[in-house]
Amino acid sequence: MDMEIPVIDLSGLGNGDATERSQTLARLHEACKDWGFFWVENHGVDGALMEEVKSFVHSHYEEQLKDEFYASDLAKDLHAAAAGRPEDQDSSNKHVSDQAVDWETAYFVRHHPNSNVADFPEIPPATREVLDVYIGQMVSLAEQLAEGMSLNLGLKGGPNHIRDTFAPPFVGTKFAMYPACPRPDLVWGLRAHTDAGGIILLLQDDVVGGLEFLRPTGARREEWVPVGPTKGGRIFVNVGDQVEVMSGGAYRSVLHRVAAGTEGRRLSVATFYNPGADAVVAPAAREAEEKEPCCCYPGPYRFGDYLQYYQGTKFEDKAARFQAVKKLFG
Numbered sequence: 560m561d562m563e564i565p566v567i568d569l570s571g572l573g574n575g576d577a578t579e580r581s582q583t584l585a586r587l588h589e590a591c592k593d594w595g596f597f598w599v600e601n602h603g604v605d606g607a608l609m610e611e612v613k614s615f616v617h618s619h620y621e622e623q624l625k626d627e628f629y630a631s632d633l634a635k636d637l638h639a640a641a642a643g644r645p646e647d648q649d650s651s652n653k654h655v656s657d658q659a660v661d662w663e664t665a666y667f668v669r670h671h672p673n674s675n676v677a678d679f680p681e682i683p684p685a686t687r688e689v690l691d692v693y694i695g696q697m698v699s700l701a702e703q704l705a706e707g708m709s710l711n712l713g714l715k716g717g718p719n720h721i722r723d724t725f726a727p728p729f730v731g732t733k734f735a736m737y738p739a740c741p742r743p744d745l746v747w748g749l750r751a752h753t754d755a756g757g758i759i760l761l762l763q764d765d766v767v768g769g770l771e772f773l774r775p776t777g778a779r780r781e782e783w784v785p786v787g788p789t790k791g792g793r794i795f796v797n798v799g800d801q802v803e804v805m806s807g808g809a810y811r812s813v814l815h816r817v818a819a820g821t822e823g824r825r826l827s828v829a830t831f832y833n834p835g836a837d838a839v840v841a842p843a844a845r846e847a848e849e850k851e852p853c854c855c856y857p858g859p860y861r862f863g864d865y866l867q868y869y870q871g872t873k874f875e876d877k878a879a880r881f882q883a884v885k886k887l888f889g
Contacts, residue, residue, distance in 0.1 A: 564596065564597060587708070591810040595812060599700070599704075600794075603699060617736075625738070637662075661748060666733075668731060694732070708802065721757070721802070724834060733831070735826075736826060737824060749817040751815065751874065752873050755799060756866075758799065760796055763827050764825045768820075803856075806842075836861065838862045841858025857882075864884075
């Protein structure tokens with residue numbers, strides 16, 4: 560099976576004629592249905608702005624996070640495992656493997672509906688302005704994708720169904736760095752999970768890889784697909800749990816993980832376009848179907864309730880989480 564991740568040129572949605580728009584929507588539908596993750600180009604997010612954000616993340620890591628990260632118990636344990644005597648290595652290996660930890664340093668900035676940027680006084684006003692513009696463009700991209708998904712699924716709420724369900728959306732960004740790891744055989748950069756929310760937009764490293772997504776390859780087989788470094792200003796997109804629920808499983812959130820590596824450091828800027836905490840999510844009715852939406856998914860429920868349950872089950876089985884949410888909330 561072809562393992563080349565789809566690349567969707569979004570210029571056909573905004574500037575193309577009816578034929579180009581139809582072809583672009585079809586490619587988006589296939590990518591969401593068959594993969595759950597894909598690249599987009601000509602997406603409307605300014606390239607120079609993307610470079611400014613990456614530059615900020617690198618400098619912020621060097622100035623604010625690097626020393627603290629390498630002073631952590633995890634870093635000390637892995638360096639001991641890499642450099643210690645054989646008898647010390649066995650003890651360090653067991654200690655690390657017994658921990659539910661990830662080899663990353665990260666922080667989360669909320670943008671909408673309420674910002675927490677004031678919690679990061681080290682971010683200067685000029686950089687905050689850059690981030691505001693960047694997030695505005697990323698939200699526009701997410702809304703464009705949400706409209707395309709709603710149209711492709713034929714949701715009875717029309718092209719704004721996902722957007723209206725999410726409103727007012729929660730928008731936040733996880734800024735992460737994955738430094739070079741002395742013992743990548745003992746720890747993941749980030750353990751395998753699906754994302755709780757809606758549409759995730761990833762600005763990632765131009766040089767260092769490590770991100771992997773699990774894709775079915777037929778006959779009950781699955782394969783981890785590496786997501787290489789960013790090329791040509793593309794943005795990586797993946798579908799979250801709420802889109803799977805709303806689509807009744809037509810689009811599925813996909814397990815993904817980050818492998819720790821010995822070379823370089825990997826940058827990751829993931830912007831989450833999620834339902835608001837009080838948004839009510841459920842499988843959505845479709846125009847072409849007279850029957851009720853799929854009852855195997857939970858709903859209706861408040862996204863805030865789902866998210867609270869997800870916090871304790873993020874790295875556990877998604878199907879079990881859906882069934883538990885169905886029993887608890889609807």
